[in-house]
Amino acid sequence: MARKEWPTRDREWATQYRASMGDERIPAAALLSSVRVVNLPAAELFGEASVLAKKDSAELATVDGAVRVSAAGGLRPALLELGRLGAALGAVGALFTLGRSGWFVNIDVAIVLIGVSIALSLVGWVAIRALFAAGRLVVMTGATIIIGALILVSIALAASVGPGVIAATDVPVPLFTLALIAPGGIIFLLANRMAQKASHEVWDDAEWLRRFRSGLRSRLMPAVVARTYVAKFEQVIATANSSAGARFGHPLTLARKVADADESTRARRWWMSTVVGMGLPIIVAISILLSNSWGKLTVPTVTMLFLIAVLTPTFGWADRPWAQKK
Numbered sequence: 001m002a003r004k005e006w007p008t009r010d011r012e013w014a015t016q017y018r019a020s021m022g023d024e025r026i027p028a029a030a031l032l033s034s035v036r037v038v039n040l041p042a043a044e045l046f047g048e049a050s051v052l053a054k055k056d057s058a059e060l061a062t063v064d065g066a067v068r069v070s071a072a073g074g075l076r077p078a079l080l081e082l083g084r085l086g087a088a089l090g091a092v093g094a095l096f097t098l099g100r101s102g103w104f105v106n107i108d109v110a111i112v113l114i115g116v117s118i119a120l121s122l123v124g125w126v127a128i129r130a131l132f133a134a135g136r137l138v139v140m141t142g143a144t145i146i147i148g149a150l151i152l153v154s155i156a157l158a159a160s161v162g163p164g165v166i167a168a169t170d171v172p173v174p175l176f177t178l179a180l181i182a183p184g185g186i187i188f189l190l191a192n193r194m195a196q197k198a199s200h201e202v203w204d205d206a207e208w209l210r211r212f213r214s215g216l217r218s219r220l221m222p223a224v225v226a227r228t229y230v231a232k233f234e235q236v237i238a239t240a241n242s243s244a245g246a247r248f249g250h251p252l253t254l255a256r257k258v259a260d261a262d263e264s265t266r267a268r269r270w271w272m273s274t275v276v277g278m279g280l281p282i283i284v285a286i287s288i289l290l291s292n293s294w295g296k297l298t299v300p301t302v303t304m305l306f307l308i309a310v311l312t313p314t315f316g317w318a319d320r321p322w323a324q325k326k
Contacts, residue, residue, distance in 0.1 A: 010042040017042075017049040019249065078130040079191030085122055086184025094177035105176055107168040113158035117151045124148070133218040133252070134211075205237050208244040208251050215255025220272060221265040229258055277312035281305040 006014045043049070093115075097105055124147035131140035203211065209230055216226040237244045248254050259265045285305035288298060 006042075013042040013049045017052065019246075076191055076194045078126050079187055079194070082123065082126045083184045083186075083188025083191055085126070086119070086187060087181050088184070089118075089122065090177070090180030090182075090184055094173065094180050097176060098173050101173070103173050104170045105173055106166050107171055107176075108163060109165040109167050110158045110161045110163050112167065113154050113161065117154035117158070120147055120151045120154060124151070132214070134214075137214060203245060203251070205244045208248075209234055209237070212244075212251035212255050215252040216259050216265075219256060219259035219265055220268045221259050221262060222268065225262060225264060274313050278309045281309040281312075285309075 124144070127143050127147070128140055131137075131143060212233065213226055213230045216229060217223065221229075233244070233248070237247070240247055244251070282305070285302045288305075289302050
């Protein structure tokens with residue numbers, strides 16, 4: 001018997017474990033070695049396969065586990081990201097307010113409306129990424145249109161109101177800070193208490209392939225390459241006696257594995273992250289410098305942003321795809 005082949009008595013257990021884990025490489029080989037050394041049935045040695053897989057998936061960095069906690073993992077990961085970003089941006093806004101206005105601040109209606117548009121942009125960014133990564137492109141399109149319209153309305157209202165309309169005067173900055181940070185913090189705490197959604201769902205083959213393709217595209221795989229992979233898997237599924245889900249597991253898990261193994265996709269992600277990581281701080285720095293409205297904070301803030309732009313490719317150089325072997 002081959003050393004990598006499970007004993008006949010344990011093959012059903014091993015199949016169930018692999019299907020539950022979503023990644024048969026981790027830690028199936030170690031389990032097989034233990035079974036051979038102890039010479040006991042896997043069910044007796046490790047217990048129920050699905051229970052062990054659930055525990056291992058939570059403890060080990062499997063692809064399936066990574067998908068569950070990523071933007072594709074449903075409502076909980078999206079809310080966690082929204083809460084973290086909201087609280088962080090609120091804290092930054094509070095620090096800049098303290099630097100510009102001291103311990104008391106006047107609440108300008110137009111500034112509040114601009115803040116609402118920024119908050120909507122944040123919500124939209126998180127929601128659109130989550131829907132795209134989950135393969136729900138129709139819902140994503142609708143959400144993009146609605147959120148974009150709300151942002152435009154908020155900006156238009158701010159422009160119509162104009163500066164100088166004060167809603168409240170001499171508001172203590174600590175109270176203002178709490179108002180900025182509290183929404184994100186509350187969202188994060190509530191999301192942290194939510195149960196983790198199971199990653200294994202049942203789809204028909206057409207829906208599985210659609211989500212697989214969306215998963216490839218969400219990893220920035222070129223459309224032509226993605227269509228090639230989808231066509232290959234479609235051919236295999238058409239001649240198989242089992243469903244796509246039963247044969248290949250979760251479509252987004254497989255999509256991540258395939259995309260991460262494709263060098264052109266990894267290169268595109270590296271270039272995208274590098275360009276955005278450099279370009280965004282430079283654009284913000286130039287806008288601050290040209291507006292010249294940050295007073296004594298202008299020079300240190302612009303310097304910090306330019307430093308971030310310079311350091312982004314420096315720190316990311318070791319991760320360039322063409323210098324790595326998959």
